[in-house]
Amino acid sequence: MHIKPIKTEADHRAALARIDELxxxxxxTPEGDELEVLVTLVDAYEETHFPIDVPDPIEAIRFRMEQQGLEDKDLVAFLGQRSRVTEVMNRKRGLSITMIRKLHEGLKIPLECLVKEYQLVK
Incomplete structure (x- = not known):
């Protein structure tokens, strides 16, 4: 097993090819250990070089709704009356702390997504 740090795109491609082989x-086993170490190195490299930004709150809510087959009316329990759901989902109204807590607890949307600042439409 010859493992080295992943510093370049070529190193990254080589590590991915080796992971595919293993x-x-x-x-x-020696091969299993090599696979585990390479996956850890690739993960660290990709986190640094290909970061994935946290989605804005509305996109996070829409994504979770799609995952769970929910409609706007299902958000009334988390956001309040139907008109408030419409305002929030159309970016006319921001999320309150209470709404954020309910969405986090009820739909398991990560807090870091829900508290991210986003642009309201005037």
Whole structure:
């Protein structure tokens, strides 16, 4: 096993190719250990070089609604009356702390998504 830090795009491609070769390696074997270390290195490299930005709150809510097959009317329990749901989803009204808590607890949307600032439409 010869493992080195991933510093360049070429190193990254080589590590991904090696991971592909080792993908079915048994745990607690030399190949399995190499796979585990390479995956950790690739993850660290990708987190630094290809960061994924947290979505804005409305996009996070829409994504969760799509995942769970929810409609706007299902958000009344979290946001209040139907007109408030419409205002929030159309970016005419911001989320309150109470709404954020309810969405986080009820729909399991990460807090870092819900508290991110976003542009309201005037």
């Amino acid at each position: 993908w079915e390696a048994e745990p607690n």
